Amino acid sequence: MYVKKLFTLVFIQKENQILLGLKKRGFGMNKWNGFGGKVEPNETIIDAAVRELKEECCLIVKPGDLKNIAHIEFTFEGQPTLMDVRVFSTNIFEGTPQETEEMKPKWYDNDGVPFEDMWLDDKLWFPYLLQGKSFFGHFHYEGFDKILNYKIEEQVSM
Numbered sequence: 123m124y125v126k127k128l129f130t131l132v133f134i135q136k137e138n139q140i141l142l143g144l145k146k147r148g149f150g151m152n153k154w155n156g157f158g159g160k161v162e163p164n165e166t167i168i169d170a171a172v173r174e175l176k177e178e179c180c181l182i183v184k185p186g187d188l189k190n191i192a193h194i195e196f197t198f199e200g201q202p203t204l205m206d207v208r209v210f211s212t213n214i215f216e217g218t219p220q221e222t223e224e225m226k227p228k229w230y231d232n233d234g235v236p237f238e239d240m241w242l243d244d245k246l247w248f249p250y251l252l253q254g255k256s257f258f259g260h261f262h263y264e265g266f267d268k269i270l271n272y273k274i275e276e277q278v279s280m
């Protein structure tokens with residue numbers, strides 16, 4: 123029986139580039155990732171996504187401009203937590219990405235994503251993200267550096 127915890131993950135995209143942030147502390151520290159975090163009890167998932175993006179790199183997006191492109195679940199052998207991550211993307215945003223205490227932002231070419239410094243699973247589902255295909259994924263980890271099993275299923279539309 124898992125204890126489900128809800129998280130957001132936002133990817134800002136340009137023509138052939140994607141904005142990633144180097145996590146400077148906490149869960150996933152020293153890995154490049156999208157922007158996000160825990161959904162608080164008093165907010166919607168979308169509001170959490172907008173809030174975390176602003177907190178982590180000072181970009182402003184409108185809730186209506188965020189497209190839910192994926193639902194990814196992470197479980198870890200021997201742990202009761204199921205991380206329920208709602209992934210959003212948009213190419214409509216205001217501001218210039220700024221470094222914060224949480225994240226150091228950097229634009230990457232779509233064909234130059236630093237998978238060697240990201241979560242192991244990311245290289246498995248980034249192709250769907252970069253091609254704008256919606257998907258469901260579940261990744262079951264042993265520790266943080268080994269995927270025991272996973273599934274990815276394209277979804278017609280979320």
Ligand SMILES: Nc1nc(SCCc2ccccc2)c2[nH]cnc2n1
Pocket residue numbers: 129130131149150155156157158159160196207241242243244
């Ligand atoms: N890309 C990616 N992201 C996460 S956690 C994303 C959600 C999150 C959680 C806590 C703080 C900020 C953001 C992953 N976990 C395992 N593989 C993973 N891949």
